[in-house]
Amino acid sequence: MADPVIQASDLSLTFQTGDGPVHALKDVNLTVDKGDFVSFIGPSGCGKTTFLRAIAALEHPTSGTLSVNGMSADEARKARAYGYVFQAAGLYPWRTIGGNIRLPLEIMGYGRADMYDRVKNVLELVELAGFEKKYPWQLSGGMQQRASIARALAFDADLLLMDEPFGALDEIVRDRLNEELLALWARTEKTIAFVTHSIPEAVYLSTKIVVMSPRPGRITDVIDSPLPRERPLDIRDTPEFIEIAHRVRDGLRAGHGDAV
């Protein structure tokens, strides 16, 4: 646990747009350790996605430093250090579920037999065994989202970046996937960075909650959760839970001064 998985110091990122510069991130400092489950929460436009994309080297910071696994973000991307899960499942409709999960493996040049095993394993991991031959549109939204998580798990990345992966799903399905995600995290010991809009979700899942506020995008609060790692769904009705939730909501309210 010596090396932090993600280390950002004084990170700023400005977009040049037609209407002038947009300060998506300003002076962000954050350290994420191996095995952490970090949630990012904040109102729309506060830079959550931008931060995640910077970690994934899909955007390039304007200033400050950012290291992933001790490398630069770009090196980490080339080393295929992480799996990225987007808000929508984004499965390729012309590939079966199995084919979609095989996609990164094909690109990274895995062997045939190895691919077969891995696909089988991750499908079991996300409880989709038996759906390998189906096409994405033949599955419900929740199942598609699990398939896209499986796709990110198929290759050996220790870091999982998830940008509102359950944003489009209904609450009940979401509860269920949250439980499963926690179990998966416990089993695999991956480091997870997770973006969400939902306070209960953030509190329920995380060991560390990062509250952000917009214009310019910055971190207003980092809350280390005192909750145990083992979390039944009922934990959400405990006073500790409600207290953390309260703190998060206050943090959000504070950073959300302007009109809706």
Added chain:
Amino acid sequence: MADPVIQASDLSLTFQTGDGPVHALKDVNLTVDKGDFVSFIGPSGCGKTTFLRAIAALEHPTSGTLSVNGMSADEARKARAYGYVFQAAGLYPWRTIGGNIRLPLEIMGYGRADMYDRVKNVLELVELAGFEKKYPWQLSGGMQQRASIARALAFDADLLLMDEPFGALDEIVRDRLNEELLALWARTEKTIAFVTHSIPEAVYLSTKIVVMSPRPGRITDVIDSPLPRERPLDIRDTPEFIEIAHRVRDGLRAGHGDAV
């Protein structure tokens, strides 16, 4: 308050699809009184939308009876008895906000001066005064959704049908709109039927919560809320609130046996 606004008895609705019949609603019984705020909650596919559409005479029940304001649903539609708010704002992009709100009035043949007054009134009601000349894309998502509510309020319908109107918005904006919706409801004394995925939202808003479960779509629980009509946002941390939320969640869990 003699006549119930909505009265469904033994209502069933079956869709004939390529893969066989889908029982979207089965033996649904429900009475909604004037001035009620009813929320429908349930997992995806349990028939919430279908029920709302049946009330609006956009779908036709296979069996059972359904009356709206003492008429058949179709007569009620022709009598323009309700306003319908969809999940997405669905404003016409080629009309200004004012023009969008004027749309139903034009179709129903209101006079010029009358139209002008009404548009002005409802814009004030949803706090969008001054935005009349703007086009939808110039407004934030929350403002668009308020405009679409204004559109449903512009003509004299006592019944408001809302199908996940805030589903696409982020939590903070949603909280705010929930507060405003309650205020509006108090001011106008309309009857509101409201579909949602979110347990806190349902509990926070409603005088009556209808919990539904899928395959076949049916009502598993109807909870009359003991909360006062006056509800600050903080009410969500009170034990009563949490208790009702618990009951709703249990109802949902019970009806949600099968895999996601």
Added chain:
Amino acid sequence: DEVRLQLQWVTQAQFAGYYVALENGYYEEEDLDVTVLPGGPDIAPPQVLAGGGADAMLNWMPSALAAREKGLPVVNIAQPFKSSGLMLTCWKDTGITGPQDFKGKTIGVWFFGNEYPFLSWMSQEGISTDGGDDGVTVLKQGFNVDPLLQRQADCISTMTYNEFGQVLDAGVSEDELVTFKYEDMGVATLEDGIYVLEENLADPAFKDKMVRFVRASMKGWKWAEENPMEAAMIVLENDETGAQTEAHQVRMMGEIAKLTAGSDGSLDPADFDRTVATLLAGGSDPVITAVPEGAWTSEITDAALN
């Protein structure tokens, strides 16, 4: 009285007589209001006549007789062109000296009704037109002489008054070429006659109109023969497309004058018989299958020319 005349090709000196008659007021003198409709590629004058788009047309006799057999009874009422201007132009260095040398060669031919004389000629010579060593390979020639210049064909069809001049204009000297005039080969068919629908001739008023029309037209032709320069300029004035050049039209007028020279407008029955004989000899796919009856009349010219 209105008369609409359908030409069989674009405005050029080939039709000088009619334009002269128009410009010099000969038609007006005869109390006629004449509209000259230029033709163009793919406009079949008989079709225009059948559709009622014109009162009279100019046409080559093979095409007109074929239309007659197809059930469109057209009648020749005047024949301003005495002889044929059609010929084959070949490169001398291909070794062609006579028709029998055509075997194994590629020859460009106009279609759209203009192919009949060629097909008759070949069948009289006993040469197949389906290609191979013993036959000729026929190309459907476009509207220009490029196939010859670029040697895509060994011979092409030309008119003495038009394409042949274009070949020379392109810098080719006459002694690089061998020509075969249909007139000289004994397979000439009558060109550029005036035709009307048979049923119209039953109407005396129409007949009278045509008498005046032919009379004025022939007056125009004779004037054009005597004043080729001026006639060419009149044609140029009437060319709406602006494609024609002065030098070209003047030379064309000179050549045209040679073809109309022998005619006073009336049809020589001997020429008619020779044309029919040529066409009937048309081999496997003859243009006409029987000697046509009533395909021409001398009534109009008789009345016009006395």
Added chain:
Amino acid sequence: MHWVCQEREFFWLGGLSVRRFREAMGTTISAMVFLPLFVLIALIALARAEADGGMAILWVVLFAYIGWQFVDALAGWAEAPGVARLVAPFALGAVVLVGWEVIVRALDVPSVILPPPSQIAGTFTGNLPTLWADFVQTILKGAMSGYVIGCLLALGVAILVDRYDFLRRGLLPVGNFMAALPIVGTAPILVMWFGFDWQSKAAVVVVMVFFPMLVNIVAGLADTSAMQRDLMRTYSASYWQTLRTLRLPAALPFVFNGLKVSATLALIGAIVAEFFGSPTVGLGFRINASLGQLALDMVWSVIVVAAVAGSLLYGVLTVLERWLTFWHPSQRR
């Protein structure tokens, strides 16, 4: 006068009762009744045309109305959408053909202006070997070879254009300009360059299909969401890997769009080019030669060949599209 009055009333009653009749009798019987009625009314309309122009127009309206009722009845008769999709166009075709035949015969239109369909059918079946040879020459040799070459060329250039942004910005505007060159102008030039045989026709087709294909393929290759492209970047996939696994499959719907547009262009191009010079075989040659011989029945036979070939090609493309882009929402049933 008296007669006209009665006729007018009859007309309105007839028109109105059609609806009743259809409701009462059901669609099958009405369809069987409407077709002969259609012919009858056509004949009356023509007969009345001589006597009374105004009345004739009413009759013609009724004629069109009954014809349409026939199509409508047949379309309604086939409950299953698949069957109706087949039956309805044939019904409309039948009405048009019957109307055409009746009008041509009744008005005694000269066959050098418009031959009746029955005569065209006779000529068509009587000249099958000739038409087949023309079909081979123009469609198979000229159009198809040009079509294939043009589409492959467009694919190659599209990938280049896609790869190098400089080319995209330079070539696409120029390409759009060149695409506006009217084919009738280029055909004589290309015949001059490539000779009289099918090669020049293929060249014309290549020129015609190249730009529509290029534009469609380039648009198709760009039709991936930012998310899909980002996904490939998180795998640090190479250009060719992205092209093969993401962009080519995503471009397929556009490619088929282009292929369909180009298919009709290819046929038209090959036929038109023959007007500027050809051997003595080919659909364009046949049209031109037959028109000169006033053999309009032959001209129409060639048009039938062209239309059948075009529809076949279009059909094949539609099936292929269904098969290869089964995943696209527009193809899912």
Added chain:
Amino acid sequence: MSARSGNRFGRAVLPVLAVVATLLAVWYVAVVPMNVKEVLTQAEREGAVVVPPSAAERRDAGRWSLVFTNPHLLGSSWSMDRARLPAPHQVAQELWASTWVEETTGRRGIVRSGSFSNRSLVYHGGVTLGATVLGFVIGSMLGVLLAVGIVYNRAMDLSVMPWAIISQTIPIVALAPMIIVVLYSVGLSGLVAKAAISAYLSFFPVAVGMVKGLRSPDAMQLDLLRTYSAGKAQSFWKLRLPASVPYLFASLKIAIAASLVGAIVGELPVQRGGLGARMLGGSYYGQTEQIWAALIVAAVMAAGLVWFIGWIERRTLKAMGAQP
């Protein structure tokens, strides 16, 4: 400001210039092999010694080999009359001569005669433009009407579309002379006949685009109107029509280009002026520069017309509140 315009130059203009320059260079080079046989024949006539010596032998020789065996004789490649491929400057000269020069100094030019010369491309372009626009207007209106019928009538939807597709596989050029003759017989000629062909070519894209456009409103937008119990006409004017505007303009751009092609095709048999007649004249008298010049004018006209539609589109969409 200058930085931005410089940037725009670099991004938009420079690549186009580069591509055009490359094309011109290729063109100039291609002129040599394309014209080599005629050039050598001409040289031979002027007494030069050519290898191989006879035109008949040269016919079967490769063009490039002729170029390399006779490099000293190729000087006239770029100034040939009747060139198989005229050089760009020859085309440019022809363009200049048949527009500006003809109109300002020609006997029939506008300066001397008060009307456009029938030898200038200005006049012929105008003739073509008239037929194009008339045909386009007729065709688009037909297309829109057909689309409305298809969208609102099930039987039309089922029966008309396949025939509309088949209609486009018919080679219209084959029909053009017949159409013109038939129109003659009902008393229509010239402009209207050409416009009929233009309309035939332009109705199809409009019909297809409008069907798509009129069907583009989603179920929710349609349901909204049903909750107001709006009638068919109201749903057409208030929803379907405005929603179809972007589709309409996209297909109008295709239709106007098709309409221009139709007008030119119609001018081949009608031979009363116009760019089509001009091209045919060029082909007929072997004046390739004239074909190329007319081609370029046609392409410029097409580009201009498409741009014009695009301009109206931008104005309309702006008035309809589209996001810039």
